[in-house]
Amino acid sequence: MLDILLPILIFSALALAAIGAVRRIRLWRQGRPSPVPVLRGLAAVPRRYLVDLHHVVARDKVMSNTHVATAGGFVAAMGLAIVVHGLGLAEGVLGWLLLAASATMFAGSLFVAQRRRNPPARLSKGPWMRLPKSLMAFSLGIFVVTLPAVGVLPADAGGWLVALVLAAVVAWGLAELVFGMTWGGPMKHAFAGALHLAFHRRPERFSDKRGGEGRSTGLKALDLEDDQAPLGVETPADFTWNQLLGFDACVQCGRCEAVCPAFAAGQPLNPKKLIQDMVVGMAGGSDAHYAGSPYPSPERGDKPVGEHHGTPHGPIVAREGTALVDAETLWSCTTCRACVEECPMMIEHVDAIVDMRRHLTLEEGATPGKGAEVIDNLIATDNPGGFDPGGRLNWAADLDLPLMADVERAEVLLWLGDGVFDMRNQRTLRALIKVLRAADVDFAVLGNEERDSGDVARRLGDEATFQSLARRNIATLSRYRFESIVTCDPHSFHVLKNEYGALYPQGQDADYPVWHHSTFINQLIESGRLPLAPGQAQRVTYHDPCYLGRYNGEYEAPRAVLRALGVELVEMQRSGYRSRCCGGGGGAPITDVPGKQRIPDMRMGDVRETQAEQVVVGCPQCTAMLEGVVPPAGNEATAVKDIAEMVAAALDNTPPATPASHDAAASQATEEVLS
Amino acid sequence: MQPESAMTPALEVTVLVSIGRHPLTGRVRRADQDARGVELARSLADAEVRLLHAGECNESSEAALRGYLGMGFSELALIEQPEGADVLPALSEALDATSPHLVITGERAERGEGSGLLPYLLAERLGWPLVSGLAAVESVEDGMATLLQALPRGQRRRLKIRLPAIVTVDDAAPTPRQSAYGPARRGTLETSAGEVCNDDEWATWQVQPARPRPKRLKIVKAASARDRFKAAAAKAEGTGGQVLTDVTPTQGAEAILTLLRDEEVLR
Structure with a gap:
């Protein structure tokens, strides 16, 4: 019975994932065009992932190893499951490899579960809390259904009831990990993250084989000659498509929040929430489902979620009332880049903030405080x-x-x-x-x-x-x-x-x-x-x-x-x-x-x-x-x-004293000052 | 020049704007008081605000005028005048033609003659009342405007005035909003040729940069902190004079005439 159910489950999950991928890509394509080298970008993903991204993730050794086990185990297990259960090729070593991969993934998911028992404040809760269970369901389910395939258990062990239960467990795992990847669950970060690495707006920030350290921190210039180009970002669709893709890659780990000086000072900025707000704007809706730390508010403690909402072509900052983000959030940023430095998904928070500030200043003349005077x-x-x-x-x-x-x-x-x-x-x-x-x-x-x-x-x-x-x-x-x-x-x-x-x-x-x-x-x-x-x-x-x-x-x-x-x-x-x-x-x-x-x-x-x-x-x-x-x-x-x-x-010896002669250079400097 | 008659809003306001000059660097800019006038006009409910400038049209003046457009306007009416022309006839002709309810302007220009006489001459020519040194327009109802005039040391005087009228703004008027680059770049200058009246007298004047004079030390003989504060916060204040209340217009006019004769303004 399982050998009929499993191929159906696996291939329908893949088909649903493909449909979800098309929908997700459509969301990103609402952004402005930004040409990228498609093939070269895709080819660069493994290096960018294994070197640059891992360089950031490895700052937390435990999480890094957990992720290697879980993600590595999952990729191997999924690939092998397609071959073993989808195509029914369980012969020889393949089945045993699949067992090993799913066992590794299970071990990783135990660490994920441990992490989620008393999660630090920076981690998002909500759907993320079910992720360890889904990981276990997938790894355990695949492990058990593979046992008959390698001959450890008889093919009809447990009867049809057990087979149905196992199929349901595998279906749960597939739902979260395969088509959840493109339909917007926690696993979205894997799909969007991989493509974000490929089509990053700053490809020069990644290291290269010749030892280039890869640094790209200068802001991108606006083309002011072109009077059709928007001056900054007014709506989520004014971002370039690969910026939107970058926002969608956010894994809500909250490392940015933990290092943000404005957040620590209780100013109304949380880089993680800002990126999630951009995702909300891109898809349309309200921020009510956000499950991490909200923006601090000096008066109210925290800004409650659910009050802000946006659409892809609606304003991000409302001229009156509330829209997606309040202007004070954007102006709290010190552009210190601590969030960008910490982000394992290589998201460019500062670029996004300055893009939105450009609209406020250049189009609306709404630079707050002493900004206009300066x-x-x-x-x-x-x-x-x-x-x-x-x-x-x-x-x-x-x-x-x-x-x-x-x-x-x-x-x-x-x-x-x-x-x-x-x-x-x-x-x-x-x-x-x-x-x-x-x-x-x-x-x-x-x-x-x-x-x-x-x-x-x-x-x-x-x-x-x-x-x-x-x-x-x-x-x-x-x-x-x-x-x-x-x-x-x-x-x-x-x-x-x-x-x-x-x-x-x-x-x-x-x-x-x-x-x-x-x-x-x-x-x-x-x-x-x-x-x-x-x-x-x-x-x-x-x-x-x-x-x-x-x-x-x-x-x-x-x-x-x-x-x-x-x-x-x-x-x-x-x-x-x-x-x-x-x-x-x-x-x-x-x-x-x-x-x-x-x-x-x-x-x-x-x-x-x-x-x-x-x-x-x-x-x-x-x-x-x-x-x-x-x-x-x-x-x-x-x-x-x-x-x-x-x-x-x-300095042990003072430099030769300069004569106090007021020659041309000095006198030019002391022109009369009108007062 | 005619306002669109299809939809007449409650209040038509024209702000006269000039080319300003930064006090330190001399670069052109939106003139501070004129910008305050624009801000005042923008704060009026249901007002259709029009910007009007009479003067030269060149690259530097355009940059300054676009500063006003950046306050959220799509166009600015520009009556072209050669350098040194007397803009009074052109302005009064334009105002006559558009007949706004309220004309707002700064007290004096930052460049050129800067005598501060233009609003008065304009009011005389148009036969409209003039109020100087405005801090706010409180309300406009049934052709009457309630204005708040700024007096020294933060005092205010409430005035009611029949429209159309010309008002000049004081430094106490609201701070102008930021001029945004986008609207400033998109806005258009609607150029038209106006009556040109060369100012022959001005042409003979010799103009040279003012030399900053040494500041006279202010010696405050004050016994108490309150006196010192008053002295520090004081604006130039007239002394003497008399306040006439409950007099007929004729009596008032006679009193003014007598004063002008006494002061030998009129002979």
């Missing part, structure tokens, strides 16, 4: 503070900095950034210049020709202002000759290095390396150009800026510099690629969405745990955010020092 300042004065652009070098009136306009060529172009208007950052800049002079580096600055890099404008969704600033900066840069750019602002560093390239006029290239000052100082130390004093006896910790670490993979150079200084370096629990954001990125201090606590307060809490005397940073934003933290009563304030200040303090 953008207006950037348009009118080329800096976010609205300062006189003629006063960019006022802080350096006594330093006699060589201007590019005068020297025209230099070894290093020192990009100062908007920190020139900030008195705290001016100390960092002075330290950096002291270091460069001590190492006898031939450098020059752009002075008043420099503009804001456009980082803040772009993260606030104002692509037009970003491109305007970028194009003018590019025109300035291409007038001068230099070997590299050095900057102490990781945001400028990232934008210059990764985002300006797409905006160069045709036939021109950004043909210079860009260095963060920590990398450059490390190069100076390693090449022996920087004579350093013997070690300082200090206990310090280092805070990785998001835009230097996760965005650009530079974790090592700042630590090497600190080692060269001889200080005692203690790491925070969350450091390196898991470093927690200071709360200063993505325009978050400008939009200032309220939460239960502040992100920099939490970060300084991390610092205090290490009992370090100082926290070393490499970013003007981090300095400002962390220095603004008031220590709790009874605690002494921990000093916040830029790495350039640390090095400058350690």
Whole structure:
């Protein structure tokens, strides 16, 4: 009896899965076109899965092994079951292999069940709670029905009642694991995830055989020349189809939620819920079936689910009332990329958030908080503070900095950034210049020709202002000759290095390396150009800026510099690629969405745990955010020092004093300021 | 220029917008007070708001005018005028033709002459009442508008005025909304040629950048914190004068005439 039932079950499950797949693909195809190499993408799946995806999953060893056993066992068991039971080819070793595969899968599913007994808050419940049972049903069912096939049990063992029960168990397993894959159950992640790996919007983020580390973090440029192209994303269908596919791949593991600084601060953002909301919008409906942690809400504790709903062609953010997502959710993001770094399904949360912000800013003029004012300042004065652009070098009136306009060529172009208007950052800049002079580096600055890099404008969704600033900066840069750019602002560093390239006029290239000052100082130390004093006896910790670490993979150079200084370096629990954001990125201090606590307060809490005397940073934003933290009563304030200040303090010989002569360079910088 | 007569909304509002100039960098922009005027107009219920500008049409002025379109307008009426022309005749002709109920404008332009006289001259030419320094329009009913005029130190004066009228906005008017790139790019400038009246007097003027004068130190002789606060928050305030209440229009007009003679404004 089973040998009649099983082929019917297996092939009908496969047929239903195929129908479901077509429906699912139709949902994704609602998105805007995005050309992908189909065959090359599919061919790349095994490597992307086994190397890049596994690299992320393996950060949790137990779950990684569980997944290998369960998923590997399932793929093998399903393939063999089609041959053994579907086609009736049980001869020889095949049946035994099937037994082994289903046993492995059963062992894995026991770990899955263990995991689900007291699941951490980040895991979604709901249908996910039945998954271990379904896995067991499939593996056990297949195991038992295979026993007669290899001759361990007689073919008619147990009679027809047992056969019916077994068939029902196998049918349950097949329903969840085969056609559940395409009809939207928990196993959807396997189908959508595999295709997402194949057709990822950023294929360059995957490693390659030649040892390329695979990093793609620059935001994609909007085509502003084309006045038919939508300015950002208004409806779920405005995403490209492979972005929608990516959202559908989410396995709701909640790793993003666990690392999101905004979620931890009680701001109304949960990356996992955001991605699920996009899936709800793509399919149409309400978020009532969502079974994970909701968006926090400072007033209500949590935002209840079921109040938001959307359609593929309806707005994501309502102008009035509620739609799929509230605007404050999108503006809570600090673009720190912690979620993207942790996501085992390679979903690009930050791209999606900035896409939706672009619509809010460019089409609706709805940048919250001080956003509109900052953008207006950037348009009118080329800096976010609205300062006189003629006063960019006022802080350096006594330093006699060589201007590019005068020297025209230099070894290093020192990009100062908007920190020139900030008195705290001016100390960092002075330290950096002291270091460069001590190492006898031939450098020059752009002075008043420099503009804001456009980082803040772009993260606030104002692509037009970003491109305007970028194009003018590019025109300035291409007038001068230099070997590299050095900057102490990781945001400028990232934008210059990764985002300006797409905006160069045709036939021109950004043909210079860009260095963060920590990398450059490390190069100076390693090449022996920087004579350093013997070690300082200090206990310090280092805070990785998001835009230097996760965005650009530079974790090592700042630590090497600190080692060269001889200080005692203690790491925070969350450091390196898991470093927690200071709360200063993505325009978050400008939009200032309220939460239960502040992100920099939490970060300084991390610092205090290490009992370090100082926290070393490499970013003007981090300095400002962390220095603004008031220590709790009874605690002494921990000093916040830029790495350039640390090095400058350690220089054993002061550089030759600069004469206090006010020549052309200095006097140009101190033009009269209207006030 | 004629409004579409098919569907006449309750209130037709025209906002006169000019090309602004950023105080630090001198770049063109939407003028701050005019943008506040636009915001005020947008906040009126059932109003059909029209934007009107008279001036040169070139690349830089277009960029500034698109700043107003970005506040959510699909078009802006532009009466082309050569540089240095007196835009008064062209504007009054256009307003005469469209006959809006309410004309809103800033107090003075950020570029050019910037004398702040245009609203007054326009009101005189059209024979409409004028209210200056508006903080809000409270309501419009039966051809009467209730306005809130901004006075120094946060005081407000409620006025009732018969429409059509011209009003100018104060810095106390609502902050203008963000100008969005999309609508600004899509909106159209409906250009038309207007009556050109060359300002011969202006042509002979010599214009040079103002030199920032040193600020006079404000010496506050205050005994209490309240006095110091009042001094810090004070706007320029007129002294003397008299308040006339319950007088006939004739008596009021005579009092004004007497004052103007005393002050030798009229001889």
